Amino acid sequence: MATTEPGHLLTYDFRPLNIDDTTHINETKRSLKILQWNIERNYEPDAIITTLKKLDADVMVLQEIDIDCRRSQSRNHMLELCEALGVKGGFVCEFLELESSIRRPRDQGGGIHGNAILSKHEISFNVIDHRYHGFDWDHHGSKLREPRKGQRYSLAATVRAPDLPPVLCYCLHLEVFTGIIDRVANFSEILQYASQHTDEIPHQIICGDLNTMAHSIARLSPKYATDRYRYLSLGETESSWWDRRVFAFHEQDGPVNSRLATAGWLSRVPWFFIRHWAWLYTHASGFSMDVLKKARNPGFYDPWPVNQVTLENPDYFGLFKAKLDWTLVRCMQVLHRSRGNEDYSASDHAYLLVEVVPDDDEQVKQEYILWKERRKQWNESGLLDEKGWMMTIVVAIAIAAYFCNN
Incomplete structure (x- = not known):
């Protein structure tokens, strides 16, 4: 059994012994394929590994990895992933999943749980601790029938691929049982960390499950939308709200x-x-x-539509859906993008895959100008369509009726 504590880093390296020899790569290339995927506690381990092998990404940013939990066959899935894919990986433990009779069998613990970054290239890791947290799992996890010890941590990794400048990658999993205020506060620490490293490593990418879902029917839930923005963001999705209020403000703007x-x-x-x-x-x-x-955004842009759905719960008449997963790119051009697992058979999240080319030195100097151009190139309106506005009105009426009756 792999033993570690929340905030600790666990690494495995199953890369070929000749990793320093670029001949193990089919051909020298100027791009990187980077994958973002929440793999839902490894409930479908074989399908996950099969998918990852097929995608053959240079960097895999994964959330919700189980180690020794009963709900996922008490297996060390981090070790199995690294070994099956022949990569080096770093895993940050977020939670000790306490085994308990109040847990449902599908949620049973007994091990640890966290997030990871895997790569076929040379890679080094750093755990980012957070000051802001939206939920106290140590004291209130039992209320959700998931007693656990720990908190949310983020993982940063510097990838050094042959013939490419270093790329700083982040793996995030923001809290779902809170509201916009706490999520933005937690995320702001990543933006600050990124800004502090832009001179050293300008080429960066933030990947993660940001749990941006406090809209539509989720506004009625005291678990998933816990602050004033359950009402103040009416008329748009949370992902659209983030795009306008967080990502549209560059650090040079003030x-x-x-x-x-x-x-x-x-x-x-x-x-x-x-x-x-x-x-x-x-x-x-x-x-x-x-x-x-x-x-304040140090220059990340989103190459996906602001309302690109990556999780869709079949319950609640299909209204419980959102763009939870993000790939935010800085000082790199996106050549191609693709998404998969759209039937949600291997995980309850779709995956996002982007192929990027780092900017050259002259382009890096023009970061602010290129950021504006790329936001315009990739950005799509976050305003709701007619159906969305109708649903917003229905939700608003339901909220008003709830408070009138209570």
Whole structure:
């Protein structure tokens, strides 16, 4: 049994012994294939490995990996993945999954659970601890019938492929049992970390399950939408809200992210006034000044539609669906993109695969200009269509009726 504690890093290396010899690669290339996939606790281990072998990505960013949990046959799935794929992988433990009679058989623990980054190339890892957390699993996990010890951690990995500059990759799994405020606060620490490393490694990609699902019918749930933005984001999906309020604000646009304002007009207030009336701004938005300073995009763009669904629960008349999975690219051109597992047979998430080419030195110097161009190139409107607006009205009426009756 693999023993480790939350926040600890576990690594395996099953790459060929001649890894330093580029002849083991079919041909020297200038691109990297990077995969993002939440593999749902390895409930379907054979299908997952078969899919990963077929995709043959250079870097695989995976969430929800089980080690020694009864719900997934008490197997070390991290070791099995690395061995079957012939790669080096780093796994960050997030939770000790406590075995308990209150757990459902499908959720039974007994082992550990976390996220990982795997690569066929040379790779080094760093665990990112977080200050902001949206849910206290140590004390409240039993309320969800999943007692566990630990918290959310993020994983950063520097990939050094032959004939390419280093690429800094991130693996994230944000909290689902909270709201937009806590998720953005947690994510802001990743943006700050990325910004601090852009001079050293400008080529970066954030992959992860951001659990951006606080819209549609989820607004009615006190578990999945726990703050004021369950109402204040009416009219759009959470992923669209993130695109407009977080990713559209570049760090060169100002010292605080003024787009994270509750009222639209506040986003136009100059920093001079915000600095002297910070208490009003933070009260109106719900975000601390620390988060408003950190939640500034250092140049990541999203090469997927803002409402690209990657999880669709068949319950609730198909209304429980969202874009949870993201691949956010910095200083790299996206050549190709593809998605799969659209029947959700190997996992309850679709996977996202992007092939990227790092920018050259001259392009890196033009990062801000290229960021604007690429956002325009890839961005699609996040406004709801007619059906979406009708559903928003229905949800709004349901929320009003709920409060009137209580």
